[in-house]
Amino acid sequence: MLEKLVDVSVHEVVIDFALGRKCRADVLLTSLSATFPVAFKVQTSSPHKFLVNPPSGLIPPSSSLALQIVLKPQMHLPSSFPRSPADRFLIRTAELDPDSVESAHPDSVGPWLSSRPTRDVKLKVAFGGRLLLRHAVECGDVDAVRSLIKRQKGIAAELPLKDAESLLRDAAASENSARMVSLLVGAGIKVDSPVESDDRTGYGRGPRGEENHAPLELLSQNGGTTKDDRGRSAIQLAHDKGQHKQELQNQGEAVLMAARRGDIAGLSSLLHGGATADYRDQYGLAPVHAAAIRGHTEAVGLLLDFGSDVECRDNEGHTPMHLAVECGSVETTEALIDKGANVNAASDSGATPLYIARVMGYQEIVELLLRRGAISSEVVGAPSTSTK
Numbered sequence: 001m002l003e004k005l006v007d008v009s010v011h012e013v014v015i016d017f018a019l020g021r022k023c024r025a026d027v028l029l030t031s032l033s034a035t036f037p038v039a040f041k042v043q044t045s046s047p048h049k050f051l052v053n054p055p056s057g058l059i060p061p062s063s064s065l066a067l068q069i070v071l072k073p074q075m076h077l078p079s080s081f082p083r084s085p086a087d088r089f090l091i092r093t094a095e096l097d098p099d100s101v102e103s104a105h106p107d108s109v110g111p112w113l114s115s116r117p118t119r120d121v122k123l124k125v126a127f128g129g130r131l132l133l134r135h136a137v138e139c140g141d142v143d144a145v146r147s148l149i150k151r152q153k154g155i156a157a158e159l160p161l162k163d164a165e166s167l168l169r170d171a172a173a174s175e176n177s178a179r180m181v182s183l184l185v186g187a188g189i190k191v192d193s194p195v196e197s198d199d200r201t202g203y204g205r206g207p208r209g210e211e212n213h214a215p216l217e218l219l220s221q222n223g224g225t226t227k228d229d230r231g232r233s234a235i236q237l238a239h240d241k242g243q244h245k246q247e248l249q250n251q252g253e254a255v256l257m258a259a260r261r262g263d264i265a266g267l268s269s270l271l272h273g274g275a276t277a278d279y280r281d282q283y284g285l286a287p288v289h290a291a292a293i294r295g296h297t298e299a300v301g302l303l304l305d306f307g308s309d310v311e312c313r314d315n316e317g318h319t320p321m322h323l324a325v326e327c328g329s330v331e332t333t334e335a336l337i338d339k340g341a342n343v344n345a346a347s348d349s350g351a352t353p354l355y356i357a358r359v360m361g362y363q364e365i366v367e368l369l370l371r372r373g374a375i376s377s378e379v380v381g382a383p384s385t386s387t388k
Helices: 108-114 130-138 140-152 161-173 177-186 236-260 264-272 287-293 295-305 318-329 330-338 351-362 363-371
Strands: 005-010 012-015 023-031 039-046 051-054 055-060 063-072 083-095 119-127 204-207 211-215
Touching: 005 083, 005 119, 012 023, 012 063, 023 055, 039 051, 039 108, 039 351, 055 063, 055 108, 063 295, 083 108, 083 318, 108 204, 119 130, 119 140, 130 140, 130 161, 140 177, 161 177, 204 363, 236 264, 236 287, 236 295, 264 295, 287 318, 295 330, 318 330, 318 351, 330 363, 351 363
Parallel strands: 012 119
Antiparallel strands: 005 023, 023 063, 039 055, 039 083, 051 063, 083 119, 204 211
8 A cells, every 4th residue: 555645634624614604624734755745636525515725736845735624605504413424525646756846836736636646535524513512412412412522622611601501401401311411511511500410300410429409490491390290300201202202213223323333133133123224314314325335235235125215315315326435335336236226316416426436536436337327427417526
């Protein structure tokens, strides 16, 4: 395996998301060549959403260059967060040889790289920020909250007191109140009297487990101390109300997780036991999507055998084939084609599997798709692959 030519300051571009305005993230590229400049070009799987400044250029020997990733103003929340399976960046690099140094110019790097073998670096994309943290808390999405806190260590601790208390009220009113509040308190969220919900009493406990006799109106919008004739607090009532719905989701979530892990034994057991293969999470991802984006070919086949729709789409219109291509799995892509997947399916943004394969530089998949009937992405209206 060829050694890389640049060191990248992050392995994942984290965008602090906000509605209706540009959002920015900085990435630092450092040349690992001590002799010649390194040419680079940045490509994105979502040019309709992202700008890169500069999109291409030259990095002097043993020097650094800052890239700015710009998310164009978005009018809707991301359909998937923190990780965005639909968004990727590919940094293509090549070292200028002695014959090219004199004639090379930053503006001509793109065409120059297109005719040279390159050493590539892939970057994932994640969305974070306070808006998405609140949305995840309100939805009771413990996994999303945990992932946001992991990526942005100070996101909860740096909230102003008023915002922190408001967020805790939302957390206590969610279906996963105890876990949610515990997560936020563990992340250092600031409150006058840090407490976590205790559904048995309607009161909270401090950080060392001591009783906090302040009622839970700090934690619930309607006052957590109100109880019914069975002694249940408002938080407990909300929990009980959502319990049945949660139980119905459990099997579907288990199928989704097994598919994501490629756990064939567990997946087979669940499906043979009557669990549905058609479960969808809040982002519209079905188990077959989750298996495809990890390249778990056997799991994809098993789910399709149990009735999964080979053309099912997530909230952004991606089919399992789109995600298999993004993963770079030739085997999974071919298996989906063999099962009847449409090689020319276009996502909501117009991206086809062939378009994604070209942007990501997966030449073997490009050739496979062309052999199996893929047509030029421009025909179906996918955006141009140019980053200029």
